[in-house]
Amino acid sequence: xxxxxxxxxxxxxxxxxxxxxxxxxxxxxxxxxxxxxxxxxxxxxxxxxxxxxxxxxxxxxxxxxxxxxxxxxxxxxxxxxxxxxxxxxxxxxxxxxxxxxxxxxxxxxxxxxxxxxxxxxxxxxxxxxxxxxxxxxxxxxxxxxxxxxxxxxxxxxxxxxxxxxxxxxxxxxxxxxxxxxxx
Numbered sequence: 001x002x003x004x005x006x007x008x009x010x011x012x013x014x015x016x017x018x019x020x021x022x023x024x025x026x027x028x029x030x031x032x033x034x035x036x037x038x039x040x041x042x043x044x045x046x047x048x049x050x051x052x053x054x055x056x057x058x059x060x061x062x063x064x065x066x067x068x069x070x071x072x073x074x075x076x077x078x079x080x081x082x083x084x085x086x087x088x089x090x091x092x093x094x095x096x097x098x099x100x101x102x103x104x105x106x107x108x109x110x111x112x113x114x115x116x117x118x119x120x121x122x123x124x125x126x127x128x129x130x131x132x133x134x135x136x137x138x139x140x141x142x143x144x145x146x147x148x149x150x151x152x153x154x155x156x157x158x159x160x161x162x163x164x165x166x167x168x169x170x171x172x173x174x175x176x177x178x179x180x181x182x183x
Contacts, residue, residue, distance in 0.1 A: 014056035022111035025051060029104040030134075033097040034143040044100045051107050060179045061110070067175060068109060068168050069102040075164065076102070084156070086145040109172040117169045127165025132157035 015021055029047050032040045055061040077093050079085050087095050109117075116123040132154045139146045139153075146153040 011053055013054055016051040016054040016107075017056060017111045019112050022051075022108055026104050026108050026112065030101065033101040033104070034138050034141050037097050037143065038095060041097060041100060044097070044104070048100065048103055048107065057180070060176060061107070063179055064110065064172050064175045065103055065106040068106040068172050069099075071171070072106065072164065072168060073099055073102040075160065079160075083147055084153070086147055087143075088145070106168070106172070109168055110176060113169070116165070117173045120166055123166040123169055124162045128158040128162035131161025131165055 016025070025047055029044055032044050032047075052058050052062055052065075073094075076085065076098060080087070080093050085094075087098075089095075116126060135144070135146070135157050136150065136154055138144050139150075148156070
């Protein structure tokens with residue numbers, strides 16, 4: 001009985017916005033997707049549902065996350081169609097786990113990565129370095145194959161992420177303001 005009440009008390013509590021909960025949750029989701037792929041989608045979906053359920057404004061969070069995730073995932077689809085990425089054993093353009101990875105990443109934009117929002121001159125280099133490193137790590141783990149040489153791939157990814165990271169932060173921040181104002 002106590003566990004049920006404790007769980008109910010967490011709904012809408014904002015616990016998923018806690019810096020450490022959000023950061024650890026995303027890194028767990030990233031590792032599951034990159035290392036285990038589609039075989040752990042149930043666990044990944046559970047992590048995402050917990051995030052949304054324990055968010056202080058779950059309806060706003062769902063809208064912000066899905067809009068930004070669609071943009072990010074579209075960029076990865078375009079890069080895949082252009083031959084920059086290659087995935088093994090895929091039905092469609094990309095593996096299913098990549099969609100959920102993007103949703104998970106976008107769950108960090110207003111939580112553990114919110115510090116970078118509005119700090120253009122900080123978010124550009126952080127996006128360039130961290131974004132390209134995440135893809136290079138995924139390639140080293142065999143989750144994706146980069147068709148170009150490693151240095152060329154890293155530089156292209158750095159350029160993309162130098163734009164994408166600040167853009168996603170800006171969209172998530174402004175969309176949150178719009179959705180909260182509207183309701």
